[in-house]
Amino acid sequence: MESKDLVSDDGRITYRSGVAARLAGLSPETLRVWERRYNLSNVERSARGQRLYSAEQVRRLSLLKQLVDQGHAIGVLAPMSVDRLQELAGAAAGRPKAAGPLKVGVVGANLARRIAASNRDGSDLVVQHSWSHLDQVALTSPLADVEVLVIELSELHDSALPLILSAARACDGAAVVVLYRFCASATIRALRAHACLAARVPADVGELLSLCRSALAGDRLPPAPPLPTSDLRFDEDALFNIMASGSGLACECPKHLADLLLMVGSFERYSAQCASRNEDDAQLHNELGRAAGQARVILEAAMERLARADGLPLPPGLIK
Structure with a gap:
């Protein structure tokens, strides 16, 4: 059986990779991927070549896991110091947690209807305002009664970013969730840089509720013939x-x-x-x-x- 820890020559306690992963709440497979792609830790190695993690390195892994679960991108977090990671984690922990129904504004021709149909008791997500098109939001007077602005754009391009930010400002600082089916990675990174939570369109409204709560808490890719769209039978x-x-x-x-x-x-x-x-x-x-x-x-x-x-x-x- 794998021992929990090892004592180094200078008296420090170190942990093998499997133990370090479990202590940080990660799977060993995820830790291996993170180490390979992002070179997270300058770890020691045992006489047999095993990777050994100090308590401070395990703490760093735990902070990374916590922040990734909150919606932050591991590629953005990986170069940060432990102090900066702790600062981010503390800021998220200090924000009030959402409880009870959430007051949302929704952008998308069918999104409000889907929310209404899925809320059996009408108490999970309360739609305060809805718009068919994104550019309509900024034309509305400031909306202080919206906690989360949910924007659904099936094909999300970077050209929508200014409109998304204008809509967020119109909602008086509400948290922003942007839902897409197809989107370039660079656009997703740009949204996250502006504190928007970007995610694929969820399968059900229960998942959307979780996304909204995460966003509120601050938890955070020669012309051919025309395409055959004219014969669309089911819009x-x-x-x-x-x-x-x-x-x-x-x-x-x-x-x-x-x-x-x-x-x-x-x-x-x-x-x-x-x-x-x-x-x-x-x-x-x-x-x-x-x-x-x-x-x-x-x-x-x-x-x-x-x-x-x-x-x-x-x-x-x-x-x-």
Whole structure:
């Protein structure tokens, strides 16, 4: 059995990597990845070549784990001193923890509706204001009654950053959660640098509630033929109607298929925007977009068959 600690020649207690990982709340695999990618610690080695961690190094690992769990990026934290890590952790601990329902402002055509449909008792997230488009928020007078501003942008580009910051200012310093399906790493880093919590669109509102609480607590990638978008048969409204309507089927296939269509459609649009903004790889992005469009057409045909067979709501253009 692995001993808990070793005593070095100068009397200091050191820990083997497996023990150090457990004391810090990490898995040994995560510690190995962090060490390999970010060279976190200038550790000693035993006579047998085992990595040995001092108590101070274990404390540093524990602070890193705590801050990563709060939403900070390990790549940003890795070069920081222990004092700076402790300062960040202390600032987060000193913020009031959210309790009870959260008052939110939401940006996204269907987000408020999804929140309302998922709050069975209406007490988890209270939608104070909602907007269909991001640029509408800054036109509203200061909104002191919003604790968390939740912004959903399926295809998130850096061009949205000024509007996101303007919206945050209009909400009088509210915490900001930005949800996306596709986004460049550089844009995510820019959002985090402005204290925004950026995350993929969650599968359910329960996950969104956790994201909002984390954000409030401060816890913190030659032109081709046009893409086949004109034959869109199920827009986002139609898909959310299907997801909300329930099904006579014992499984949740309609919901899962609708979610797949949302993802594929979002990636199709995202690729089109990349192609128009980057001449160097426009052809590649057009090919990616066409592939996504072809997949969408196949999935839409399957969704239409499923909707007709199960009596699910169809968009007006498909009602016969």
